[in-house]
Amino acid sequence: MNRLRFAPIPAGLPATVPFTGPETLERRSGAPFRARLGANENGFGPSPRAIRAMADAAAGVWKYGDPDNHDLRHALATHHGIAPENIMLGEGIDGLLGLLVRLTVSPGDRVVTSDGAYPTFNYHVAGFGGQLVKVPYRDDAEDPDALIRAADEVGARLVYLANPDNPMGSWHPGHRIRAMLDNLPEPGLLVLDEAYAEFAPDDAIPRIDPNDDRAIRFRTFSKAYGMAGARIGYAIGPAELIAGFDRIRNHFGINRIAQAGALAALQDQDWLNHIRAEVAAARARIAEIADENGLTALPSATNFVAIDCRRDGAFARALLDALAVRGIFARMPGVAPMDRCIRVSCGPAEELDAFAGALPAALRAIL
Amino acid sequence: MNRLRFAPIPAGLPATVPFTGPETLERRSGAPFRARLGANENGFGPSPRAIRAMADAAAGVWKYGDPDNHDLRHALATHHGIAPENIMLGEGIDGLLGLLVRLTVSPGDRVVTSDGAYPTFNYHVAGFGGQLVKVPYRDDAEDPDALIRAADEVGARLVYLANPDNPMGSWHPGHRIRAMLDNLPEPGLLVLDEAYAEFAPDDAIPRIDPNDDRAIRFRTFSKAYGMAGARIGYAIGPAELIAGFDRIRNHFGINRIAQAGALAALQDQDWLNHIRAEVAAARARIAEIADENGLTALPSATNFVAIDCRRDGAFARALLDALAVRGIFARMPGVAPMDRCIRVSCGPAEELDAFAGALPAALRAIL
Incomplete structure (x- = not known):
């Protein structure tokens, strides 16, 4: 396999991927997500x-x-x-x-x-x-x-x-x-x-x-x-x-x-300002959803919100999985103690409604 | 400037660019090209x-x-x-x-x-x-x-x-x-x-x-x-x-x-076949234009034609420049003896007509 050997640096690298894409998860589950809130994409769309x-x-x-x-x-x-x-x-x-x-x-x-x-x-x-x-x-x-x-x-x-x-x-x-x-x-x-x-x-x-x-x-x-x-x-x-x-x-x-x-x-800076307002409203809505479920949204200066689930990484991971089977794509920090959180991107009202609808059942399923 | 030093390999690299884009040439001359035939792009367009x-x-x-x-x-x-x-x-x-x-x-x-x-x-x-x-x-x-x-x-x-x-x-x-x-x-x-x-x-x-x-x-x-x-x-x-x-x-x-x-x-393989036919016709047209001007088109299995100008690299370079001022973007091989040629991409009839129209005057200007 001499022809297929890699140079020393890539030879020492893992074949892992920084992030699994939502399409890959959808192909695995066989069903599209109802809410694509995991990659900090901007579901309000471009100008x-x-x-x-x-x-x-x-x-x-x-x-x-x-x-x-x-x-x-x-x-x-x-x-x-x-x-x-x-x-x-x-x-x-x-x-x-x-x-x-x-x-x-x-x-x-x-x-x-x-x-x-x-x-x-x-x-x-x-x-x-x-x-x-x-x-x-x-x-x-x-x-x-x-x-x-x-x-x-x-x-x-x-x-x-x-x-x-x-x-x-x-x-x-x-x-x-x-x-x-x-x-x-x-x-x-x-x-x-x-x-x-x-x-x-x-x-x-x-x-x-x-x-x-x-x-x-x-x-x-x-x-x-x-x-x-x-x-x-x-x-x-x-x-x-x-x-x-x-x-x-x-x-x-x-x-x-x-x-x-x-x-x-x-x-089109007017559209950017519109997006800022939508994102601010979505952050507030995510905080509300977290609060209604006994969780805590952390302050955010971005288009996503880390929700503190007040347990460990295994719990947050289980919650993500329970959300995924209910059609909600979210992600989480990879390292303790931040991995007590899940990370939810700001998206249109329908998607946040879907998240709000799925979260109580997801929590019940793993508690 | 310690903070701005480059790693050894990039430090030894020139700041040159493999190709100058046609937009750069257009900005320099202040006028858009009438025929964009230099980058082997496919002017017949996508499906x-x-x-x-x-x-x-x-x-x-x-x-x-x-x-x-x-x-x-x-x-x-x-x-x-x-x-x-x-x-x-x-x-x-x-x-x-x-x-x-x-x-x-x-x-x-x-x-x-x-x-x-x-x-x-x-x-x-x-x-x-x-x-x-x-x-x-x-x-x-x-x-x-x-x-x-x-x-x-x-x-x-x-x-x-x-x-x-x-x-x-x-x-x-x-x-x-x-x-x-x-x-x-x-x-x-x-x-x-x-x-x-x-x-x-x-x-x-x-x-x-x-x-x-x-x-x-x-x-x-x-x-x-x-x-x-x-x-x-x-x-x-x-x-x-x-x-x-x-x-x-x-x-x-x-x-x-x-x-x-x-x-x-x-x-859309039908479109691909259409493109193949358009390109074959354009190759023939470019060969005809070359022939009419006492130059020789070389055989091509691509969407461009190398035209042998039968002189040296300096002549081909001068011809390219003379074509450029007449609104025709073409390129040429960089190394002798191939640099006796100019390279003209297959494009729509209007662009090849513009090339045909410009070539005699460009040749006269440098002969």
Whole structure:
């Protein structure tokens, strides 16, 4: 089997998958979910203008997308009040995180994250031979002080923090993120995942000079803009680092329809505000449902809510399974003590009604 | 700048881009091209059924795509008469080639290709630290014997061959590809790029057991299926190798609209046959245009034609520039002696008419 051997790094990787998709679960059970509330997708959907732009772009998909992502990159620069040279488009934050790790992490380099934070980041770090160092959450939030201490101890190359956090929905004020930067030891680079930024209170989003060499931040069209399946996101960071992506990225990698949709979505900030209101209402409704069932919704600055089931991970897992057989797709944090929670995405009223209808029976079935 | 240093392999890479997109050229010149004939895109467009499927999928793009690509993978398995375990979907052949190199090539490993063959493959090999060994084309075709000899001499891990070839449009009969396999020294794996397979004569496509451990082949929806901007292609190979991609790929990386479009395109083989006829007619028309201008079209089994300008690379480059200022986007091979040619993609009659109209003046301008 000499021809089929893998290179040393991939040879040491597991064949596991960061997340099982809902379609896979549906195929296993033989029935579609009534409520798709597990992947923090935005069931309120993209802007009607974005939908129209994507539908209109379908016939032109015989053309490759613009490898410079010129129009979208310039529109984003205007939107954020920064230079286009500080922005790199990519195939979602997932794709960009992989490129960042490849660009900056040598085999054996230490990378600090929180135990229970975004598994796909860890997947990329392991995938390029980085050594993960994990610190615990504190009070259901990623712990900036512990992250910085660990970075100092191990000489971390990258330090990952999602603000707001996934899977807990917690967030830090911008000044705590800025304080992290001030204390971040060289050669550390803060990987600031802001996938949920559009849902967060304004003061959770720090002002950072895009050319600050201590941070790179990530945004996406997958969440607030409702375009998860389009696979388009972007990094904001120092021009020199951003230019580095051009050495390794798939220049023609972004779907042309996604480019058109993202541009239209960005130009429809009214829809974004509508989504924010829908998500806020859905968070309140999820909290109400939790309360009615003797559970506790944790505060959230995202489009999902972690519901504290006040028991252990086995209980939460059983509850998820009991919900799944009742047609409700949700997920849960993977690590104790956060795995006492289930995580429910904000979705349209019908789906939350289905969740509300299924939860009491699911709880009865496992109690 | 310690925080911005790159890992050793990307640090040694140039910031160059494999291809400049036509949009970039249009922005530079300030005028749109009248004929987009440079990127071997399929200007006849995707199946109307695929267009409809993509337009219909736009509103549902709030969902991530199925990471298993289940429906499309199974449909492809049926189409090719092989098992789904022998197929890996990816973000175009470009994306899949990158994953293959990452999966199989260790820094310093030798990889054999032809001097002038697909630059994006070379980009990935360099990008993961592989050492490229190039052999010359022979009679405007990749040279299987020279590739095998070089593989033997350097102990190549991968041997790349496109059949039919890009940029020359030439092809080998399937039995020559099978003979390459029989002579391929361990640990060599044949990377058989069949991006243009649907345009080739039947006997150019060898029968290879998908579990044969000596080859992995690549197909795409970008060319004959007219969906370059969708970014979706697939690899066919041994199940053990195919499964390896799951260790490193972006599981949610394929656009959901592209999944829907590709499935519909595959199910419309009548449209594919229509495209084959249009492309055959366009090849004949391009040959006619070449002939009328004292140039020679080379035989092609693809959706493009290399036109021999019978002078050197500088002349062909000047001709391309002279065509560009007249609104015609074409490209040319990058390496002598093939760079005596320009490469013109098959497109609709209006675009070929524009090419026919511009070519005499472009030639006069540089002669």
